[in-house]
Amino acid sequence: MKRPSAVRRCADCGELLGRGYPECSSCVGVLEGLWLADWHVLCEVRDVDTVAARRALAEHVLAAAVGVYEWTCVDVAMSLVECPSCARELGTGPLGCVLCGIAEETRWAWYHEAPEGAINSNEYALRRARVALRAPHRYRETVLLNWRLTLPFLLAGQMTDGRPAQWRTAYLRAGRYEELASALSYHQLMAIRELPWR
Ligand SMILES: [Zn+2]
Numbered sequence: 001m002k003r004p005s006a007v008r009r010c011a012d013c014g015e016l017l018g019r020g021y022p023e024c025s026s027c028v029g030v031l032e033g034l035w036l037a038d039w040h041v042l043c044e045v046r047d048v049d050t051v052a053a054r055r056a057l058a059e060h061v062l063a064a065a066v067g068v069y070e071w072t073c074v075d076v077a078m079s080l081v082e083c084p085s086c087a088r089e090l091g092t093g094p095l096g097c098v099l100c101g102i103a104e105e106t107r108w109a110w111y112h113e114a115p116e117g118a119i120n121s122n123e124y125a126l127r128r129a130r131v132a133l134r135a136p137h138r139y140r141e142t143v144l145l146n147w148r149l150t151l152p153f154l155l156a157g158q159m160t161d162g163r164p165a166q167w168r169t170a171y172l173r174a175g176r177y178e179e180l181a182s183a184l185s186y187h188q189l190m191a192i193r194e195l196p197w198r
């Protein structure tokens, strides 16, 4: 995956690059570019160049066994296919949509069933961030804030583990997002943490 080499500020939305996802087109471009690079290679290999053919390829990818296609291609395929039940992008419907629920379960089965090394923990975190931010109604507010906060650091490869650390969740619950968001690197973010026993 080709990614920004450092944490930068987005010229369009003024946030650290990635935090404007999915509203800011520049932030979207940088994040989605990681996924689309793999998808475009697949389309080229399959000689797919029309909208209808891309959709057919997306359905084929989703029907294949876990691990056959890159996880990035599975994600792009899901965003090209409409849920037959709720008509939203597959996996992003209301929590009550059973078909979106099944699609999400299948997406995450990738992590456990794909060949070892097919996805590293940084990529797994980026994947979770993208999924949550595309379907915010399916997640808790602190989870969404944690992904927004950490996305620029994940993109630049400064963080390898995106799991919401308990201390960050405590800060977010206390309404201190802006304070955490002022950090310009993962190192600075970690330095904000106050320890109750000090
Ligand atoms: Zn932006």
Ligand SMILES: [Zn+2]
Pocket (backbone or CB within 6 Å): 083, 084, 085, 086, 087, 088, 090, 091, 092, 093, 094, 097, 098, 099, 100, 101
């Ligand atoms: Zn649905």
